[in-house]
Structures are given as structure tokens and as C-alpha cells.
Amino acid sequence: MKKVSIILFLFISNFIFSQGEFNNEKEIKNIQNYNIEEISKKVNETITIFGTLFTPKSDYNKILVIVSGTGKISQKAHNYLTEYMLENNIGVFKFDKRGVGKSTGEYNDQPKIYTSDFIEIYREFEKSKFTKNKKIGFLGHSLGGIVTTLSIEQKIKPDFLIQWSAPIGKPRELLKYQIENGIKNYDNLIIGKNTEERINALNYVYQLIDKNPNKTAWELWKIGKKESKKINVNKKSFSNYLMPHNVEFARIDNTKTYQNIDFPTLVIIGKEDILVDPIQSKKELNKIANSNIEFKEIGKLNHFMTKKGTNQLTNEIYNVDASFKEYLVNWIIELKK
Incomplete structure (x- = not known):
């Protein structure tokens, strides 16, 4: 549920x-x-x-x-x-x-x-x-x-x-639009101190998904928690997002x-x-x-x-x-x- x-x-x-x-x-x-x-x-x-x-x-x-x-x-x-x-x-x-x-x-x-x-x-x-x-x-x-x-x-x-x-x-783009419009339901999915941080985290996780089209959500998480440090993105900012159904949705085009x-x-x-x-x-x-x-x-x-x-x-x-x-x-x- x-x-x-x-x-x-x-x-x-x-x-x-x-x-x-x-x-x-x-x-x-x-x-x-x-x-x-x-x-x-x-x-x-x-x-x-x-x-x-x-x-x-x-x-x-x-x-x-x-x-x-x-x-x-x-x-x-x-x-x-x-x-x-x-x-x-x-x-x-x-x-x-x-x-x-x-x-x-x-x-x-x-x-x-x-x-x-x-x-x-x-x-x-x-x-x-x-x-x-x-x-x-x-x-x-x-x-x-x-x-x-x-x-x-x-x-x-x-x-x-x-x-x-x-x-x-890509329907996933509506998530950025809604965050920018102050929709609060994503606060636990994409975490950040402000809108800019959250959009940056979302951009990173989308890039991660696109670069690894055949990886599972768990495999993406393992890659992301290592790579994100290099570009100063906190792994906690996107960890809740990397669920199988969210990854599946993000891949729709x-x-x-x-x-x-x-x-x-x-x-x-x-x-x-x-x-x-x-x-x-x-x-x-x-x-x-x-x-x-x-x-x-x-x-x-x-x-x-x-x-x-x-x-x-x-x-x-x-x-x-x-x-x-x-x-x-x-x-x-x-x-x-």
C-alpha cells in the first residue's frame, strides 16, 4: 500500500x-x-x-x-x-x-x-x-x-x-513543475533545503536512470550513493525516490x-x-x-x-x-x- x-x-x-x-x-x-x-x-x-x-x-x-x-x-x-x-x-x-x-x-x-x-x-x-x-x-x-x-x-x-x-x-518532468509550484507531497521523495537543491537532486537521479537503462532500482541506488558524492549531491536527497515503480515511471517516454x-x-x-x-x-x-x-x-x-x-x-x-x-x-x- x-x-x-x-x-x-x-x-x-x-x-x-x-x-x-x-x-x-x-x-x-x-x-x-x-x-x-x-x-x-x-x-x-x-x-x-x-x-x-x-x-x-x-x-x-x-x-x-x-x-x-x-x-x-x-x-x-x-x-x-x-x-x-x-x-x-x-x-x-x-x-x-x-x-x-x-x-x-x-x-x-x-x-x-x-x-x-x-x-x-x-x-x-x-x-x-x-x-x-x-x-x-x-x-x-x-x-x-x-x-x-x-x-x-x-x-x-x-x-x-x-x-x-x-x-x-517524459511524464516525469511534471514532478519538477509541481515542486516549483509548491506542491508538498514530494517532500519525502526528493529532499533538500530549498527548491533548487531538490531540483538538482531530481536532475541527478534522472541522469542516473537514463545512463543505466537496464539497471534495477536497487542497482541504481548502489551506483548513486557512490557517484553522488563527486557532484556534491546528498544521497539521502533521492534515496526514497529510487523505488521500482518510480524508476519505471521515470523511464516512460x-x-x-x-x-x-x-x-x-x-x-x-x-x-x-x-x-x-x-x-x-x-x-x-x-x-x-x-x-x-x-x-x-x-x-x-x-x-x-x-x-x-x-x-x-x-x-x-x-x-x-x-x-x-x-x-x-x-x-x-x-x-x-
Whole structure:
């Protein structure tokens, strides 16, 4: 459980995203107006992933698969956005992470495990009669955006992709950005007297990981405790970081995936996002230079595409701003049928 809690810190601060401590669910209005199909997939003897597909009863040609960000987020969290999609004749599929909602097993959304669960439930979703001859798109929020790119690397290819507040390139860079923005959850992972010392320690440990791509976390620690003395970095500053799941995360790089995307893709982020850097995202996409990818930044909105002052201890954090959901719907509708 300690390892699971640490990985959560890589994405979000407790005061913003304590998913297990408040009600983040909302029921869909006028649910009788839509087709509803429950979909489940048994991953192993103890774990079953549950999802729900909502589709308009009128004719439709696109379905959006929502992959949530970090935390104990059930499929009911994004129901404001789901309602808006359905009202605009776009189907929606969502699922509960393992150990959340109806899904069984112990909660764990480390990228590798979360991606594996997503691929399993997605393959079951594809069998539905409601998906036949429809365009299927992925919407990945934050960690969900990493999961979608990892899935694409495993040949799970959508017809279109929306990356919402998702890190581009090496997701590990968001840790520096959050430290610089005063996020406190990393105080025990990267230790230092001030921000500069902590960033220096983080830069060193990233270099260590990159120079030794096949070394385990323990092997990296043994190298680091000797080498760090030479460059005046205290080994205690990064010792807590060198856990297997953190090293695995630090090695993720989705640059090639974005370079190879050959379907319509929208990368959208709020200008006031303090968890994923919109400036860094744009720079990475400019370097990637893929004409299939559109970048959109929306002013005055945060990581959740809500405005400052939104009650973050209720489901209102998922009541996304009209400018965001309208942009999404228009972008999806304008895609070639």
C-alpha cells in the first residue's frame, strides 16, 4: 500500500485530489433517454473490471472512451461531461478502476497495471453491438493520457484521440513543475533545503536512470550513493525516490508514440494548470511536429478544466467549464465521418 500511495503523489496533491475521501460521483440526468450496456471483463480469479456504455437512442456515429486520471475515480465522476456528450449525440464508455466502484481487487493505478486493465476492458467493449461501424475515440485525462499512449504502443489504436491535461514527452518532468509550484507531497521523495537543491537532486537521479537503462532500482541506488558524492549531491536527497515503480515511471517516454500518430489528435490543457506544464507541453509538441496533432490551451482553467474557486471536495471539480466541453464536442463533430 505504501508503494501505491507514493505513485499517486507523482500526479497530484492531496488538497486537490484526495479521491478516496470525498464524494466524486454524480448520476446522469434523463438516463432513460439512452441505451445502457454494462460491460465487464475478468482479468484474473480475483479481479473483474466493470464499465458502462451509454449511447443515444437516435442515430450516432462516434463513441468517446474516457480514461480517468490518478486517484480512486469511479466511472460516475465524469458524468457532467458524459451528459454533454450524449446530449450532442456522442456515445460514452467509462469504467471503474480495479478496487473502485464495481471493479474488484485491490486499488492500484500504477501506469503498467492501469494500462493492462484498460486494454482488457476495451477489448470486451469492442464486442458490443453498439460499437459496430462507429468511430471510437479515447479521452485520457492526466494519468489517463499516459495510459492511452501506452495502450497505443500495444496496438490498441483509436480513430481519434483527445489528451486532456496529459504530459507530453517524459511524464516525469511534471514532478519538477509541481515542486516549483509548491506542491508538498514530494517532500519525502526528493529532499533538500530549498527548491533548487531538490531540483538538482531530481536532475541527478534522472541522469542516473537514463545512463543505466537496464539497471534495477536497487542497482541504481548502489551506483548513486557512490557517484553522488563527486557532484556534491546528498544521497539521502533521492534515496526514497529510487523505488521500482518510480524508476519505471521515470523511464516512460511517449515522444515516439506522438511522432507516429496517424489519426486526428487533440492535446488540450488549461493555462492555469499547476500540475502539468502547458508551456512544456507545447514545446514538446512543436519538436514532435506531427500535423495530425492539434494543441489547444484554454485560459483561466486549471488541471480539471474548471476555474479557480471551484469546490474541490465535491463532484463540482468534474463540472468542466463550458468553453472546454464545447470545444471538445465541436472538434469531435467536425471529424470526418
